[in-house]
Structure formats: structure tokens, C-alpha cells
Amino acid sequence: xxxxxxxxxxxxxxxxxxxxxxxxxxxxxxxxxxxxxxxxxxxxxxxxxxxxxxxxxxxxxxxxxxxxxxxxxxxxxxxxxxxxxxxxxxxxxxxxxxxxxxxxxxxxxxxxxxxxxxxxxxxxxxxxxxxxxxxxxxxxxxxxxxxxxxxxxxxxxxxxxxxxxxxxxxxxxxxxxxxxxxxxxxxxxxxxxxxxxxxxxxxxxxxxxxxxxxxxxxxxxxxxxxxxxxxxxxxxxxxxxxxxxxxxxxxxxxxxxxxxxxxxxxxxxxxxxxxxxxxxxxxxxxxxxxxxxxxxxxxxxxxxxxxxxxxxxxxxxxxxxxxxxxxxxxxxxxxxxxxxxxxxxxxxxxxxxxxxxxxxxxxxxxxxxxxxxxxxxxxxxxxxxxxxxxxxxxxxxxxxxxxxxxxxxxxxxxxxxxxxxxxxxxxxxxxxxxxxxxxxxxxxxxxxxxxxxxxxxxxxxxxxxxxxxxxxxxxxxxxxxxxxxxxxxxxxxxxxxxxxxxxxxxxxxxxxxxxxxxxxxxxxxxxxxxxxxxxxxxxxx
Numbered sequence: 267x268x269x270x271x272x273x274x275x276x277x278x279x280x281x282x283x284x285x286x287x288x289x290x291x292x293x294x295x296x297x298x299x300x301x302x303x304x305x306x307x308x309x310x311x312x313x314x315x316x317x318x319x320x321x322x323x324x325x326x327x328x329x330x331x332x333x334x335x336x337x338x339x340x341x342x343x344x345x346x347x348x349x350x351x352x353x354x355x356x357x358x359x360x361x362x363x364x365x366x367x368x369x370x371x372x373x374x375x376x377x378x379x380x381x382x383x384x385x386x387x388x389x390x391x392x393x394x395x396x397x398x399x400x401x402x403x404x405x406x407x408x409x410x411x412x413x414x415x416x417x418x419x420x421x422x423x424x425x426x427x428x429x430x431x432x433x434x435x436x437x438x439x440x441x442x443x444x445x446x447x448x449x450x451x452x453x454x455x456x457x458x459x460x461x462x463x464x465x466x467x468x469x470x471x472x473x474x475x476x477x478x479x480x481x482x483x484x485x486x487x488x489x490x491x492x493x494x495x496x497x498x499x500x501x502x503x504x505x506x507x508x509x510x511x512x513x514x515x516x517x518x519x520x521x522x523x524x525x526x527x528x529x530x531x532x533x534x535x536x537x538x539x540x541x542x543x544x545x546x547x548x549x550x551x552x553x554x555x556x557x558x559x560x561x562x563x564x565x566x567x568x569x570x571x572x573x574x575x576x577x578x579x580x581x582x583x584x585x586x587x588x589x590x591x592x593x594x595x596x597x598x599x600x601x602x603x604x605x606x607x608x609x610x611x612x613x614x615x616x617x618x619x620x621x622x623x624x625x626x627x628x629x630x631x632x633x634x635x636x637x638x639x640x641x642x643x644x645x646x647x648x649x650x651x652x653x654x655x656x657x658x659x660x661x662x663x664x665x666x667x668x669x670x671x672x673x674x675x676x677x678x679x680x681x682x683x684x685x686x687x688x689x690x691x692x693x694x695x696x697x698x699x700x701x702x703x704x705x706x707x708x709x710x711x712x713x714x715x716x717x718x719x720x721x722x723x724x725x726x727x728x729x730x731x732x733x734x735x736x737x738x739x740x741x742x743x744x745x746x747x748x749x750x751x752x753x754x755x756x757x758x759x760x761x762x763x764x765x766x767x768x769x770x771x772x773x774x775x776x777x778x779x780x781x782x783x784x785x786x787x788x789x790x791x792x793x794x795x796x797x798x799x800x801x802x803x804x805x806x807x
Contacts, residue, residue, distance in 0.1 A: 268410060292310070292311070293325075294317070295326070305317075308351075321347070321348045321351075321353055322339065324372055324620045329347065329362065330625045331387070340367070342389045345363075346361045346375070347361065347383070347386050348404060352751060360404075361378045361399075363422070364386065380421070381420075381421025382399075382407070382419065382420065382433055383397040383398075383421055384396065384422055384683075389423060392441070393439055393441070414492060414507050415452045415493060415498055417430065418433040419431075419432060420433045420442045420473075425447070430444055432445045434451075434492055445491075447468055447469060447470050447490075448527060448542065449490060450488035451465065451466040451490075451492065451498075457485065461503050463502075464477055465478040465500065483573075484524065484526075484573055485748070487510075489525070496508060497533060511536065512535055512536050512537045517586070517602040517615050518614050520554075520613060521540075521556040522563055522588070532545045534553075545565025545571040550626065552565075552604055553565070553588060555573045561576065561611065562604060580607070581605070581606070581607050581665060582625035583623060584603065584606070584625055585648060586602035586603055586613045586647065592700065602614075603647055603664075615642075618698075619662065619698060620663060621697065622679075623639060624636060624640045624649050624702030627649050635650065635678035638650060638651055638652055639661055639697070641697075650701070653697050656739060657695065657754075657755055658736045658742060659695045661694075661710075662695045662718050662720065664699070668679045669719060670684045684718055685712075688714055689716055689786075692711070693710065693735045693736065694710040695709060695744055695755065696720045696753075704752060705752050707723055708753070709734055709753055711734075722750060722771075724747065724751060728750075732745075732746045732770030733768065735784045735785060735786060741758070746766065758784065765779050765780075766779070772786065774789055775787060775788055
């Protein structure tokens with residue numbers, strides 16, 4: 267017969283054998299008092315002590331919560347529990363891990379690593395809590411953060427030393443899943459006061475936390491992996507996530523960030539979506555820098571995109587690298603140019619009749635010289651070499667009414683007032699009407715007080731050429747071939763004796779060319795007087 271000794275809430279159970287008392291039970295056991303009340307005890311070599319420390323315990327292959335010792339807890343696959351046996355000063359140094367829902371899947375985590383774990387306590391159709399551990403001091407997180415953009419690195423799902431999963435919580439539950447390789451998360455674990463300075467990025471193998479890139483100095487942002495249309499930006503102190511879709515479906519409203527996850531890409535936010543696209547696949551491209559408004563984002567092939575100061579101290583222009591057909595097929599945008607002044611850079615739809623000096627293509631040996639222009643034709647804005655003034659080509663300035671852009675090898679392209687005066691119009695071959703100095707079919711005419719306009723050099727169906735003053739070269743005139751043919755600059759033969767052409771702009775005038783240049787003159791109206799037409803060597807009355 268086995269005598270049982272009871273003293274208050276201490277119990278020792280002995281088995282009498284051969285005149286010797288030996289202990290029957292060791293470790294944790296559930297003791298039932300009066301067949302109704304159950305208690306959890308821990309038995310050592312000399313005594314069994316009632317367990318009062320909160321937490322979970324492994325008892326005879328079952329998982330028991332000291333707070334509900336009357337029932338065996340139902341284990342949750344991939345869950346962790348605070349191991350009550352390691353309780354000390356409100357913290358726990360060990361965890362219990364369940365990889366399945368049976369007793370054979372339990373194991374003790376003697377040295378849990380720093381980070382966050384799914385907490386099986388309170389599980390009901392989802393995880394409601396987390397466990398956080400720092401230097402083997404663990405505790406429950408009863409109210410995990412569920413704010414958009416925020417997440418935790420899952421320290422409970424590991425592959426070697428890698429942690430490929432993140433834990434994301436909403437108002438109803440927390441779930442673990444593979445981390446996005448294209449977006450990012452604000453790291454809840456980096457909280458400092460009310461600030462969250464770190465972001466979580468994942469590469470398909472592991473997820474890591476690092477200080478968020480300061481958007482105001484780098485131009486970088488992160489696609490929010492938790493919420494469509496949201497972008498994460500950081501200021502050096504904290505990171506926040508917000509809806510960055512453009513306020514309107516216009517070029518100037520679009521927002522741009524260097525994609526901090528892949529810096530060869532740019533995040534483009536239109537009025538309908540935020541997406542990441544390659545910064546460039548060929549030539550250097552530029553985008554407005556949303557957070558640093560006096561800078562542009564520059565993307566060079568096979569190189570990370572970077573935010574840089576604009577070229578020039580006043581107004582400058584770049585081809586906008588944003589291509590809506592590649593990034594966002596449903597967009598109604600059109601190819602754009604970037605306009606920068608001293609205070610900001612913005613994007614807008616480019617002019618199809620006038621040009622811009624291209625600050626994005628400076629001279630290779632002199633960054634203050636700009637030999638190229640931006641032309642927007644055929645639904646695309648693109649760089650074009652500025653045609654030399656010796657070709658007679660000029661461009662109406664898209665930004666300054668009345669100005670003409672002319673280019674030469676020594677100074678690059680410059681914009682200046684057209685110089686038209688009373689009875690002295692100015693003429694240029696319109697560089698916007700062709701791709702070189704030999705295939706342009708229009709002429710720019712500038713009239714004092716009326717501004718500049720572009721006209722067909724000759725009418726379609728015409729049978730004779732038209733002739734104009736060449737305002738850039740006194741020794742030349744502009745010849746536009748009949749039937750809407752090309753306009754080119756040609757030398758006239760005048761030395762001391764003037765030569766004459768029918769004025770292509772005003773049929774009541776003649777074009778007089780001498781050693782000092784060509785000019786428009788009122789045609790002689792006196793009977794019997796005429797001119798030898800230099801184009802045909804015939805007499806015209």
C-alpha cells in the first residue's frame with residue numbers, strides 16, 4: 267500500500283518497495299484535487315511544487331497552459347508559446363515550438379533568437395498575438411501593429427540562418443508569408459519612441475532590416491508591399507506609407523521616386539497606380555524628383571539611378587523618361603518634357619511645334635554647353651542634335667514666345683529674341699519640320715509685333731521654288747523646292763551687282779541679295795521696269 271502525504275499545497279508521492287521509499291513522479295504533472303480542481307505541479311527529487319508562473323508547459327506529451335490546467339491546449343502548427351519553465355522577472359528565456367498539431371511535433375527552443383514569432387496563445391481562426399525576444403528575454407505582444415505598410419520579420423520561419431518570411435497583421439489576425447522581392451515594409455521591430463526608421467526588404471532567400479533611405483536627399487522610395495498604390499518614404503528619422511497616386515491625370519501631377527529595392531528602376535505614380543519600371547533600357551533618361559523638387563532623377567544604362575542637381579542656374583529642360591506605354595498601358599498621358607526653374611522641376615506635355623534646349627545632353631567636354639534640342643513629334647519627345655546655324659536652321663523656343671533657338675559648334679544651342687524690326691522680317695528653316703538640315707519643309711517667319719510662326723516653304727502642288735531671306739548667313743538665301751519640297755540654305759552669286767528672287771513670303775516683294783546679304787524689297791510697279799530672276803535668269807516685270 268502506498269502512503270500519500272499531503273501538506274497544504276505541497277505534495278510528495280512515494281512508492282514503498284523493499285522498505286525504501288522512492289519517488290514515483292518527476293517533472294511536470296497535473297494533480298486533481300477532489301476529482302474536480304486541477305493544478306499543475308513540478309516535481310523534483312525531493313518535492314513537488316505547485317506551478318504559478320504563467321505560460322505553457324509540456325506535460326506527458328501534452329501542451330498545458332497553467333492558466334487553464336483543467337484542459338490540454340490544442341497546439342497550432344507553426345506556432346510558438348512562452349515556456350513557463352523559464353519564467354523570470356516577467357520575461358521568458360525559452361519557447362515551445364509546434365510544427366504540427368500532435369504531441370510529436372513539440373520541441374523546446376532553448377535559445378530563441380532575437381525577433382518576432384507567431385504566438386499560439388489565444389489562437390482562434392488566426393493568430394492574434396506575437397512573441398518578441400531580445401537577448402533571450404521573451405514576452406507576448408498582445409496587440410500587434412496593423413497599420414498599413416508595417417510588418418515584422420518572422421524569426422520563427424528560418425532556413426539555416428535565413429529568414430525568408432514576414433509577419434503582417436491586420437485588424438483580425440496575423441499571418442506569415444514569403445517576403446515580397448519587389449516591395450518593402452516598414453519594420454515594426456525598429457520602433458524608437460513613435461518612430462520607425464527601418465524598412466524590411468527581401469530577396470527571395472532572406473529578409474533584412476536596414477535604415478530607410480532618406481527620400482529628400484536620395485530621391486528614393488519603396489513600393490508598399492502591403493497596400494497597392496502606397497509608397498513608403500523615409501526622412502532619416504521615421505518611415506511612413508501613404509497613397510501616392512497622382513491628384514490628376516496630367517503629366518505635371520505624376521510622382522517619381524528611385525526604387526530603393528532596385529535602384530535601376532523608377533517608381534511612377536499616375537492617377538490610377540504606382541508601378542516600378544526600368545529607368546532606362548538604352549539612352550540616359552530623366553524624371554522629376556518628387557521629394558527634392560529642384561533635382562531630377564538621372565538613369566544611365568546598367569547603372570543605378572541617382573538624384574542630381576539640374577544643369578544650369580535658370581530655366582532648363584530634359585526629355586521626360588516616363589513612357590506610359592511601357593509603364594502603365596491604361597494611362598492617357600503623352601510623352602513629356604521636364605521643366606526646371608530655380609525652385610522646382612515639373613513635367614508637362616511637350617510642344618509639337620517648338621523646341622527646347624536639352625540640358626540632359628551637355629557637351630562631353632563642357633557641361634555648360636548644350637548642343638542638343640528636344641523635339642516632340644509623332645507622339646514622342648526625344649533628343650536631337652541642334653542643326654548648325656550655317657544650315658539656316660532655327661527653332662521656335664517652346665518656352666519664350668518670340669525667341670529663336672540657334673546652334674553652333676562653339677557655343678552650343680542658345681535662345682535669343684528673334685530680332686525682327688519694322689520692315690525687316692526674320693526667316694529661318696524650321697528645324698521642327700525635319701530631322702536634319704536638309705529635309706525640313708517649313709520656314710519660320712518672325713514679324714515685329716506679331717511674333718513668329720511656321721509656314722510651308724512651298725505649297726503642295728506648286729511648280730516653282732520659293733525663296734526667303736537667310737537671317738543667319740548673309741551670303742546665303744533659303745531655297746524651298748516646289749511642291750512642298752525641302753528647304754535648304756544656298757549661297758547667292760551676288761558680289762557687287764545685286765541679284766533678285768521672287769519673295770516667297772510676300773509676292774508683292776522681291777528678295778534682293780548683295781554682298782551685304784539678302785533683304786525684302788517692295789517690287790517695282792512702274793511700267794516697263796523689272797528684275798532678272800536669279801533663279802531662272804529671265805526678266806520678270
